[in-house]
Amino acid sequence: MKNNRHSIDRNLMNLILCIGEIVIGALLLINPVAFTSAVLVALGVILVLLGGARLTGYFRAAPEVAAQSGGLVTGLSFLLAGLFCIFRWEWFVLTFPILTVVYGVLTLANGINKLQWAVDALRLGQKYWYLAMIGAGLTLVFGGLIVFNPFTTTAVLWTFIGISLIIEAVLDILCFVFGKK
Numbered sequence: 306m307k308n309n310r311h312s313i314d315r316n317l318m319n320l321i322l323c324i325g326e327i328v329i330g331a332l333l334l335i336n337p338v339a340f341t342s343a344v345l346v347a348l349g350v351i352l353v354l355l356g357g358a359r360l361t362g363y364f365r366a367a368p369e370v371a372a373q374s375g376g377l378v379t380g381l382s383f384l385l386a387g388l389f390c391i392f393r394w395e396w397f398v399l400t401f402p403i404l405t406v407v408y409g410v411l412t413l414a415n416g417i418n419k420l421q422w423a424v425d426a427l428r429l430g431q432k433y434w435y436l437a438m439i440g441a442g443l444t445l446v447f448g449g450l451i452v453f454n455p456f457t458t459t460a461v462l463w464t465f466i467g468i469s470l471i472i473e474a475v476l477d478i479l480c481f482v483f484g485k486k
């Protein structure tokens with residue numbers, strides 16, 4: 306019974322992640338630079354808040370405890386990183402080709418993980434294993450294109466990423482729906 310509950314929770318989490326990928330993909334298609342800047346500014350705000358909390362904790366702690374916590378360095382680092390994200394988010398857009406390769410490597414790793422899932426589905430005799438295989442193949446192709454041919458135009462790449470996220474998520478949902486024996 307506990308194993309079945311774990312499987313349902315995992316499947317629900319995968320479905321929620323797929324829906325999130327579709328939403329992010331759509332937002333990237335609508336306005337990639339605005340979406341990127343909004344994410345970076347939101348990350349900056351979170352880092353500023355975390356930095357403020359660490360600094361507050363550092364100065365509220367007893368000197369002996371604070372000296373061992375590293376709270377001052379962590380707090381200032383988070384605070385500076387957050388301010389950089391808020392006020393200099395354009396830097397990330399300008400350095401996007403390097404970040405693109407990192408994203409491509411992560412996409413390739415995700416494709417390898419999906420390949421494992423597809424082979425497991427085949428070996429377990431699931432009827433629609435080939436949907437997972439198609440999703441894995443597309444993820445590997447998209448990741449390979451990103452790594453070996455980084456686009457020079459940010460807008461083209463964001464459009465490509467948005468479309469690939471939507472396609473991958475739809476295929477993953479199909480695997481989820483039709484992947485039952």
